[in-house]
Amino acid sequence: MTDIKSNDDSLFLREEELRQGIELLFYAYRDFTSDPDEILTEYRFGRAHHRAVHFIGRNPGMTVAELLAILRITKQSLSRVLSQLIDRGFVEQKKGAEDRRQRLLYLTESGVALELRLSRPQQARVARAYSEAGAEAVEGYRKVLMGLINEEDRARLKKTYR
Amino acid sequence: MTDIKSNDDSLFLREEELRQGIELLFYAYRDFTSDPDEILTEYRFGRAHHRAVHFIGRNPGMTVAELLAILRITKQSLSRVLSQLIDRGFVEQKKGAEDRRQRLLYLTESGVALELRLSRPQQARVARAYSEAGAEAVEGYRKVLMGLINEEDRARLKKTYR
DNA sequence: TTTATATGTCAACATGACTGACATAAAATC
DNA sequence: GATTTTATGTCAGTCATGTTGACATATAAA
Numbered sequence: 265m266t267d268i269k270s271n272d273d274s275l276f277l278r279e280e281e282l283r284q285g286i287e288l289l290f291y292a293y294r295d296f297t298s299d300p301d302e303i304l305t306e307y308r309f310g311r312a313h314h315r316a317v318h319f320i321g322r323n324p325g326m327t328v329a330e331l332l333a334i335l336r337i338t339k340q341s342l343s344r345v346l347s348q349l350i351d352r353g354f355v356e357q358k359k360g361a362e363d364r365r366q367r368l369l370y371l372t373e374s375g376v377a378l379e380l381r382l383s384r385p386q387q388a389r390v391a392r393a394y395s396e397a398g399a400e401a402v403e404g405y406r407k408v409l410m411g412l413i414n415e416e417d418r419a420r421l422k423k424t425y426r
Numbered sequence: 427m428t429d430i431k432s433n434d435d436s437l438f439l440r441e442e443e444l445r446q447g448i449e450l451l452f453y454a455y456r457d458f459t460s461d462p463d464e465i466l467t468e469y470r471f472g473r474a475h476h477r478a479v480h481f482i483g484r485n486p487g488m489t490v491a492e493l494l495a496i497l498r499i500t501k502q503s504l505s506r507v508l509s510q511l512i513d514r515g516f517v518e519q520k521k522g523a524e525d526r527r528q529r530l531l532y533l534t535e536s537g538v539a540l541e542l543r544l545s546r547p548q549q550a551r552v553a554r555a556y557s558e559a560g561a562e563a564v565e566g567y568r569k570v571l572m573g574l575i576n577e578e579d580r581a582r583l584k585k586t587y588r
Numbered sequence: 589t590t591t592a593t594a595t596g597t598c599a600a601c602a603t604g605a606c607t608g609a610c611a612t613a614a615a616a617t618c
Numbered sequence: 619g620a621t622t623t624t625a626t627g628t629c630a631g632t633c634a635t636g637t638t639g640a641c642a643t644a645t646a647a648a
């Protein structure tokens with residue numbers, strides 16, 4: 265019985281630790297998205313627009329299918345956001361050279377400017393957190409976040425991040 | 427000029443590092459919410475229900491105002507979610523003893539069961555990431571996430587996490 | 589020539605945010 | 619005791635963003 269009890273205790277401690285890890289992610293994500301969210305309302309855009317602009321900026325010439333795979337949303341969902349970004353001149357599409365069915369995605373000049381404007385406060389927030397926590401902590405942050413990501417993307421990111 | 431150039435290079439490196447830190451948070455949050463999201467559809471609940479259940483479970487007897495402050499949403503937004511949870515017997519309200527205007531929030535027995543069911547896969551994911559990354563990395567993860575959180579909540583969490 | 593793929597579009601619907609206005613009960617203040 | 623403030627709830631309308639399902643078109647691959 266005492267064995268079980270002490271086992272229980274360590275499980276409680278472990279569970280509390282895990283719950284904190286979960287909560288921290290919620291709070292961090294909540295605040296980390298709040299900066300760009302404010303700017304986005306100026307443009308009457310939402311968080312979905314930011315995500316699209318971010319990933320197109322990071323991967324110029326990516327296909328629609330690739331973007332869909334990253335965002336994990338339906339093409340109908342992306343379509344609305346994407347066509348708004350295109351209509352208003354932040355994103356442009358070019359036919360693929362090899363495969364002409366593909367519509368390769370690029371930020372326009374204003375798209376780059378928008379992306380920069382949105383990411384600036386986010387980068388500032390991360391920069392502050394990084395420098396306060398120190399290089400070793402940053403390594404740990406990356407390791408754990410990487411471990412939270414599904415296998416497929418984790419593998420892909422491991423490659424591109426080196 | 428060469429000085430400026432080399433300075434530029436280090437800024438590029440830094441920016442790439444920050445962008446990775448931002449992306450990682452996106453990917454981790456995306457996958458980390460996907461497990462409970464699936465379970466929630468069974469109940470015809472959404473992510474908002476999970477958040478409410480999580481925080482009420484963590485803070486039994488909390489007031490509506492406290493929950494609103496954590497979630498950072500309007501009372502009208504919370505109202506729908508909360509009344510659904512109450513109607514279907516996952517949450518109950520009790521009048522405050524000192525201040526009888528307050529409606530203190532508690533999980534019912536089924537509420538506890540639901541919370542457990544939702545958090546199990548999430549805890550498993552965090553547990554795996556933690557054990558793969560190691561104790562030192564976990565410390566770093568916590569430090570950086572804490573640094574990403576707005577001052578007020580950071581201060582509160584620092585207290586309760588010790 | 590046929591089939592599969594990449595993309596787009598129309599329509600209908602659900603969720604969860606928002607604003608604004610108003611209501612009630614209880615606490616706090618004058 | 620009367621008035622004001624606070625905690626909470628509710629009604630109504632709107633918006634952003636996700637979903638499913640059906641269908642269309644151009645191009646690549648078989």
